[in-house]
Amino acid sequence: MRRCLLTVSVFALSWTGAIAYWRDSTRMPTPGELAGAMLALPLALLFMLWLGKKVLARLLAGPALAAPGPAAPLQAEAATPPAAAVPLHIVAASLRMPGGATPSELLAAMRSRQCRPALDGQLLDADGYPLLCARVDGIDEELQQQLLAAWLREHPQAGLASEPFPFNPEDLRALALGAVVLAELVDEALQHALSAGAPASPASALPMLRLHLLMPASWNAAQHQAGDAWLRHLAREQGWPAQQLLPPTEPATRQAAPFALLNQLAGHAAPPQPPCLSIVLACDSHLGELRVHVLASQEQLFSASQTNGQIPGEGAAGLLLDIPGAAPPLDEPAPVLLHRAATGELPQGASQRGAADKNMLADLGRQALAAAGDEATAGIALVSADTDQRANRMLELMQCAGALLPQLDLGEQVLGVGAACGQCGAVTTLAALAMARQAAADDGAQVLCLSNLDPLQRGALVIGPPAQNSHSTT
Template identity: 30%
Template sequence: MRQWLKGLALFVAITCLVWVGVLWYWQATSRDMSPEDIALYLGLLPLVVFGLALLARWALRSAVASAVAKEAAAAQAPASGSPALPSAGQQERHAPFKLLASGLSCAAGHSAREVADALKEGAPRPAPDKALRDDEGLPVLCARIEPLDTAALQEAWDGVCAVAQADLQGAEAQPVAVDEAVQRALAALQAPLQQCLSQLAAWSERFAKPDADGPQAASAAVPAGLRVFTAWPTHWSPAERAVAQAWVKHCLKQDSADWLAPSQLRLMPSTQGGGVALWLEADRALRAAQREGLPEVVLLLSCQSDLSDARLGHLQREAALFTHTMPKAGVAAESAVALALADETWPELPDAAAAPVLLHRAAVIQRDKPIDAAGRVSAQVAEQVVQQAAAAAELPLAEVSALVSDADQHSPRGAELFSVLVSQLAQLDAAEDTLVAGTLWGRTGPTAPLMLVALAAHRAEMNQQPCLALSVDDSVARMALVLRPPAAAGAEPTKTAS
């Protein structure tokens, strides 16, 4: 009875629509209707349209039923026989990295542990700077690194600038012009880089060349290489980028000379596009080395600083500086980070207190418009990137125990993060299980996703449970990845194993 009433209602609706359309057309064209026209257009045409509607509904239901049957058959196929082996692409997609070493420096602390403790206490937050002023003469809200040792940078500055000028093939007698903010950023990078290299030195035997006179020389493993990738702020000039590359080369040779041969060190050209692009480039390099069977460690370096009059003036002209007139703009900050990654086959230290944290493949999606653009803020891309990161880790989102993000609380990024928490991670407590780092370390540009990885690795190691890192600092790019402590990863069999 109900189906008959639905069909009758559909027929009446179609008849009314056809009649209204036909009568309007006749009136608009002043058509002289004949009895044949009335019978054809007002009688037969509604029946034809009604029949076509029923036919289309039947075809749609048949297609849906066929698709459901195929899915059910595919789901039952593995149960009836032996499970299919995963393809090489699937294995590579789910294979994790190892975080061998990390170091960071920002206004909230000089290590992941210090930053995590600062986030729990909610301090130190960005504060009005004692020296820097905006266009109205008011103190600028800044996240300044205190203290910052620039002595080593000044001692090597002339030599670094000379190397940079040679790389630029410059013939000018004038030294390379570098903004004060660039100098502060490079000075901030020295400590994280030294910390990272000192941790890598524990694998000095893995980097050492085999003894040619020893009995195991013929079967000795190929010494590992260290490939270094860098990402500098997009507003740095070519000269400033060249100085940064020269400074990194100087620090690498000085701090790794005892355990790394120069032939095993490769400094790659700086990456264009920020921290997310740097991470993707490192991912490609590690996967390529793994496919070729080459032992290699990838070192990621980045730093930035907004603390100079020239840089602050540029930000204010672009309406990108947090002031009383621009309360949703970024907070001026400075930071530096170094991460050392290797594939999952990298050997563990026999006397180490804990094995390296495992990082699954990152998911990256671009927003259709910048987050700071006018209009409604959509969190759809952030939600999708979280779902894809969990799929890459083969981990249900309900099993994520913590979320670490570089969002803040004064811009649309905060609303984006809140939407992800409500829709995808409802099991997390917003106060206890979530770290919102952007509130303390400000807008950190290319270093944000890398520092986030170091912070999330610390959280996963402390909790001994999976942690999700979500980077929303960039105006367009969204990146997420799952980090697991080795004990948690070993306790659960991977789905790709046959």
């Protein structure tokens, strides 16, 4: 559009100037003058503008290329794994999303196209009409508040007063969902550890458990710390010994993006580390009046007049990860491999269209396929992404999948969790990974996972089929 307007403007100015000149000179132009003024002059001006732009770009690029420093920001940050990095093993996955209470339910609903946001009777827009949201049914906010308030009175948290109650209703919903998912993953960790040979007692014989809890990004530091402490308390109540629960290594507010966090775990999981299980869990809810008001004030809330806005969602999702190197118990299926992710960051928001928006995700996808092995591309049977319904995000996803995996049916084998379950930050990304793990275990196929929900962060990784002989080769 800008190029068309520029072309029309140049022609209009050239013609207007020529006509004005001939009118003032009171003479008829010759055919040569007509051709020169009406065609040659505007074309020459357009060529000079194009040439000047190219020259200016080269002059500006020269000092940037000569100066020492990081690579150009338009290039994807290749995630080059260290020599010791190996694929992680996904022992189990759990979630609570609007589309399903288990990864298998969500996968079935996504494949059948039965999972979609709906008009919400509790959240209304400025005109009093129901908003399009993705809500999880069956959450008891009052019970969650009673439990959390009693615990806060017994365990005061720094910078957080117990009165008035420091969490909003949507915060309670997030913690309630996170507590259910965490309980399932801790139970899976206990079963996995005991079936691997750890005796039920003494408790110290169990492996160490590391919790990576991704709290809502809108929380302040005190809320992050309290939410982290509350979920760790629930993990101990679930039966995991306190002495076998590793403390957090970083402040809760300094949480990495899910794909980057998985890469960090892969780097720390290489032998000869002691036996250690990891739970990566995210919980969040955007179904609150304050959250909706903020989105509406920023013109980022989906509506009939803002079709490129966000649809609020909620949920919780998590993965149970094991270190590689040991053969799985005989009575358990071989765990699914999670290969190293390729991550990158855009120099500008994804809402501003540009070459980086179109190319970075595909470049990262190629790197992820290469990290998974030579046969990964041919074995990909599904693309699982955190992409929502916004046109620019969906177009980016489809262009990437079409370029990398032309054999796939883009309408049936490319699934965007955000489009079906709404916007929920890191929860949406982990739900896409949990769904991919389910598909890999059910179908024995490779799954490419893509992340482009965040305005800047991009990521890609491959979740492989159940490991058969990889335990002896890693």
